[in-house]
Amino acid sequence: MRIGENTTQNYQSILQMLKNLNKNTRNDPFGIFHSNFGMNQTGQGSRPDMVEVVPGHYCKNDPRIIANFRKNFDEDGDLINSHGVAGMDITGKDPSEWHKIVEVSEEGRQSMFDMVKREFIQEQGIANGDTTQRSEVFAAYQKSIPKADRLTATWTLGQYERQYNKAMYEAVRASNPTWEPGQYFDPAILQGITRESVEARIVQTGTDSLGLKSIDCLA
Numbered sequence: 534m535r536i537g538e539n540t541t542q543n544y545q546s547i548l549q550m551l552k553n554l555n556k557n558t559r560n561d562p563f564g565i566f567h568s569n570f571g572m573n574q575t576g577q578g579s580r581p582d583m584v585e586v587v588p589g590h591y592c593k594n595d596p597r598i599i600a601n602f603r604k605n606f607d608e609d610g611d612l613i614n615s616h617g618v619a620g621m622d623i624t625g626k627d628p629s630e631w632h633k634i635v636e637v638s639e640e641g642r643q644s645m646f647d648m649v650k651r652e653f654i655q656e657q658g659i660a661n662g663d664t665t666q667r668s669e670v671f672a673a674y675q676k677s678i679p680k681a682d683r684l685t686a687t688w689t690l691g692q693y694e695r696q697y698n699k700a701m702y703e704a705v706r707a708s709n710p711t712w713e714p715g716q717y718f719d720p721a722i723l724q725g726i727t728r729e730s731v732e733a734r735i736v737q738t739g740t741d742s743l744g745l746k747s748i749d750c751l752a
Contacts, residue, residue, distance in 0.1 A: 581594075582594055584599065586599055586602050586606075587603070587606045587610035588610050590602070590606075606619075607680075611680070616669075616671075616672035616675075617672070618675045618683070619680055620680035620681065620683040621675070621683060621684060621687070623684065626684075629741075631684035631685045631688055632685075632688055632741035633685045633688065633689070633740060633741055634692065634737055634739075634740065634742070634743065635682070635686055635689050636686075636689075637674075637686055637689050637690050637693065638674075638677070638678075640677075641674040641677065641690060642690070642693055642728060642732070643728055644670050644673065644674065645667075645674075645690055645693055646697050646727075646728040648665075648666055649694060649697040649698055649701065650697070650701065650723060652664070652665055652667075653698065653701040653702075653723070654720045654723065657714065657715055657717060657718065658701070658712075658716075658718070659714045659715050667694070671691075674687070675687060689743075692742060692743040693732075693735070693743065695743070696743055697731055699745050700726060700731040700734070701723060701726065703748075704722055704726055705718045707748075731745075734746045734747075734748070
């Protein structure tokens with residue numbers, strides 16, 4: 534899944550680490566972290582040395598441990614990913630809850646378009662996970678919008694990203710029908726490709742997807 538496959542992967546890694554710490558004593562030999570461990574019916578800990586740091590997560594009542602543990606969560610108790618963004622938790626959520634097309638700011642779309650075009654030229658049409666700045670583009674946009682909107686808006690921005698890439702590919706292929714990703718092409722081919730020209734061809738193809746009309750359909 535390209536939408537934030539980076540952010541989601543980073544988030545899931547952190548979440549799994551916390552789950553392991555909370556559930557597996559072999560990974561927590563000193564009993565520092567627990568989740569709903571030793572709780573009675575009132576929710577009060579039966580171990581006096583444990584304190585609830587965020588809902589459902591407990592650690593030893595040590596100021597240093599508590600301070601470090603809290604760094605993984607925001608003020609609402611939502612886990613923060615490696616880019617410092619909360620609200621990207623998909624655990625327990627049905628994809629239909631956030632696989633939706635919603636409004637994305639022009640600034641966010643422009644940042645994504647500029648990144649796609651720059652990297653398409655730089656990498657000659659190949660997605661390079663070692664050099665891409667897409668994680669930074671997603672994170673910057675996520676931080677600019679309310680936390681509750683981040684999952685659906687990120688999904689939508691990812692849909693725009695796909696169509697921008699497709700438009701670049703089509704433009705190069707139109708100039709050189711034998712071109713394949715990874716082969717050199719003259720960057721001047723993409724000089725006239727703008728976000729506005731691409732978005733004039735973008736249509737919503739479903740509640741959760743965007744598509745790109747062929748140039749012939751625009752005639």
